[in-house]
Amino acid sequence: MPVDASHDYSVFEHTLRVVRHLDSPPQDSFIAPVLAGIEDLGPLYLAALLHDVGRQESEDSHAEVGEQVASKVCDRWDVYRATREAVCWLVRNHLEFGRFIRMRDVMHPDTVQEFAALVGSPERLAMLAALTWADVNAVAAGTWTPAHETFMQTLYERTLALLTTDETVTADSALTRQRLLRQSKGLDVPHEEYEAFLEAMPSNYLFSTDPSLALAHYGLYRSALEGSVSVVFHDVPQVGGTDVTVCCRDAPGVLSRILGVLYANDVSIVSIRASTSEGEVPVALDTITASSSGRPIQKRKASRIAAQIESVIAGGEEVDALIRLSKKDPERHQQVLEYRLLPGRPAIIEVQAPRGRGLAFRLSRQLSAVGVDIVGARVGQWAGTGTAAFYVLMDDGTDVGQETVARALGERGV
Numbered sequence: 401m402p403v404d405a406s407h408d409y410s411v412f413e414h415t416l417r418v419v420r421h422l423d424s425p426p427q428d429s430f431i432a433p434v435l436a437g438i439e440d441l442g443p444l445y446l447a448a449l450l451h452d453v454g455r456q457e458s459e460d461s462h463a464e465v466g467e468q469v470a471s472k473v474c475d476r477w478d479v480y481r482a483t484r485e486a487v488c489w490l491v492r493n494h495l496e497f498g499r500f501i502r503m504r505d506v507m508h509p510d511t512v513q514e515f516a517a518l519v520g521s522p523e524r525l526a527m528l529a530a531l532t533w534a535d536v537n538a539v540a541a542g543t544w545t546p547a548h549e550t551f552m553q554t555l556y557e558r559t560l561a562l563l564t565t566d567e568t569v570t571a572d573s574a575l576t577r578q579r580l581l582r583q584s585k586g587l588d589v590p591h592e593e594y595e596a597f598l599e600a601m602p603s604n605y606l607f608s609t610d611p612s613l614a615l616a617h618y619g620l621y622r623s624a625l626e627g628s629v630s631v632v633f634h635d636v637p638q639v640g641g642t643d644v645t646v647c648c649r650d651a652p653g654v655l656s657r658i659l660g661v662l663y664a665n666d667v668s669i670v671s672i673r674a675s676t677s678e679g680e681v682p683v684a685l686d687t688i689t690a691s692s693s694g695r696p697i698q699k700r701k702a703s704r705i706a707a708q709i710e711s712v713i714a715g716g717e718e719v720d721a722l723i724r725l726s727k728k729d730p731e732r733h734q735q736v737l738e739y740r741l742l743p744g745r746p747a748i749i750e751v752q753a754p755r756g757r758g759l760a761f762r763l764s765r766q767l768s769a770v771g772v773d774i775v776g777a778r779v780g781q782w783a784g785t786g787t788a789a790f791y792v793l794m795d796d797g798t799d800v801g802q803e804t805v806a807r808a809l810g811e812r813g814v
Contacts, residue, residue, distance in 0.1 A: 408540040411452045417538035418448045422530060430553045431533045434526050443483050444527045446474075447490035448534065454491075467492035489524065490531055497532035501551040502780050503750055503789035505671075507608040510744075512558045522563050529556050545694070547639040547670050547780075573603035583611040589618065597621050597677075604746065604775045604791065605675035605685065617685055620647035624683045629713050631706040633697065641670050641691035642702070648713050650682040652795075656768050658686060659761040660719035661708045664726040665701065667692055669760040672777035734762035736809045737785060746775050746791040747800045751809070753786045763788060766808045771795050 409417065422445065425432045438444060450473060454466030470491045474484035496518060504511045519525040529552065537544045577598045584594055597618045598606070609617070620630045629648040636643055646658050655674050662669065670689040677683040692701060711717040723730040735754055742748040749767075753759055760779045767774060767790065776791035792800050 409538070411455050414538050415449060415452060418451070418531075418534045419445065421534035421537050422448060425530075425533075429533075429549070430556070431530060434556070435530050438526050438530065439523065440483075443486035443490065444530060446470075446479075446483070447487045447494070447527070448531060450487065451491050451494045451531065451535065463492050463495055466494075486524070486527070490527060493518065493528060494531055494535060497528050497552065497555075498536060498548075498782070501548060501555060502782055502787055503778050504748075505604075505608060505673075505776050505778065505791065506551050506555040506558070508604070508776075509607060512555070512562055515555060516559045516562045519559065519563075522560055525556065525559055525563065545640060546637075547641070547689075550638045573606050576603070576606040580606065580609075580611050580614050584615060587615065589615060593622075594618055600677035600679050600683075601685070602675055602678070602775065605673070608673055608776070617645070617647065620645070621677065621683055621685060624648050624685075625681055629710045631709050633702045633706070635696040636689060637696065639670060639689060639691075640694055640696070641689050642697040643687050643689050644697075644702075644705070645685070645687045646709055646713075647683065647685045650676050650684040651713075653765070653768050654684045654713065655686055655774055656761065656765045657712045657719045658688065658709055659764050660723055660730065661705060661712055662688065662690055663758045663761040664708075664719070664722040664728065665705050666726070666757060667697065667705070668694075668757055669777075669779040671779065672760065672774065674774050674776060676773070676775075728758065732758070732762065734759065734766060734809075736812055738812050739805070739809055741800070741802055741805050743799065745799065746793050749790045749792055749800075749805055749809075751786075751788045751790070753788070755781050755786045759786045759788060763790065763809075767792065767805075770804050770808045772800055772804065772808065 422435065425435055447470070450470045451466060452462065453469045454462035454464065456465065467488050470488050471484070474487060479487070500506070500511065500515055519528060533544070533552065536548065580598055581595055584591070594615075598614070620632070623630055624647045627649065630646070632645045634643045634645070644662070648654065655672070659669065667690045670691060672686070672688050674684070674686045677685070690697065692698065697705070708717065708722060712719050712722070720730040737752045737754070739749055739751045742750065751763065753763075760777065764774055771794055772792050773795040774790050774792055777788060779786075779788045781787060794800055794804070
């Protein structure tokens with residue numbers, strides 16, 4: 401049996417279930433045409449049979465051990481070199497697609513470029529997508545979620561476009577801003593004011609926001625400049641959740657307070673897109689994708705959450721008091737099993753921690769306390785633990801260092 405609590409089956413039965421999923425993908429899933437388009441299924445099936453053979457007692461990753469075993473098997477069977485290379489590559493990287501869709505912003509150009517560099521070709525992209533889909537589905541009932549499906553399809557399609565067409569994935573915020581501006585032409589929106597709004601928003605917002613949403617956010621932004629707090633709910637059935645967008649004048653700890661309200665209402669966090677405008681009056685424009693028992697948030701509950709968020713931001717209620725009313729401890733420190741800091745602008749902090757709905761709230765509060773500004777996040781669970789990735793800068797705009805992260809999360813970094 402795998403050592404983590406998420407697997408319902410032994411490695412042997414899990415492996416057979418992976419093959420069964422590859423044999424019969426649902427025709428309404430995007431993975432069905434992906435599988436149908438793979439020219440040679442041999443490397444995929446052999447990798448499926450061997451992907452978990454590394455799950456033996458070892459200090460090394462089971463993917464790395466499995467690659468070594470797979471190489472020996474292919475040598476013994478005198479497998480063609482190209483097949484052997486594909487099989488070993490799939491076994492070594494069979495966790496990577498899942499890691500990207502759980503812990504990275506799939507809309508960010510850097511994510512697409514990094515993933516394209518990893519897979520290298522459309523054929524390996526397709527085989528890795530199919531193996532990942534089958535692998536996660538074969539762990540236990542309900543392990544593969546609508547959010548996984550949506551994020552995988554998005555990353556797959558954007559990576560495929562980068563690998564097969566002249567389309568480029570640019571991380572140039574000026575070009576992205578101009579594209580958003582062009583798509584507003586002919587619409588009933590003040591051109592100069594809308595352009596000023598886009599100029600004020602950070603690059604992470606520009607990269608991840610659909611043009612129609614940007615136009616809607618412009619209205620929220622104008623209201624926030626006048627002192628209003630807006631809380632808007634939009635169901636996203638394809639990920640089994642609801643986008644909760646909060647727009648208000650920025651202040652220290654705003655995101656943490658919003659997450660605290662959601663925690664008090666037993667809402668699970670899927671992803672966070674946090675943005676703060678530049679200018680004399682900074683405006684926070686945060687969208688949290690959340691779910692209630694794996695479904696979109698019901699209207700009555702949404703109304704209560706909206707009222708509480710508005711009150712907490714305006715200073716009418718304390719978020720700690722709301723959390724205590726829900727029989728939870730707002731001062732509980734988040735235990736962290738392991739984390740690593742990936743340098744950049746923004747940097748990425750990947751975290752593994754015990755499962756729990758308060759993960760995003762507690763980690764955001766601990767990071768905020770040491771001056772870290774969260775500009776985006778992904779939160780979920782896998783292999784019996786909670787997982788999260790925070791895209792971060794220091795609140796003064798400088799880079800986040802290892803010592804700062806250690807002060808917030810402890811000394812378990814790798």
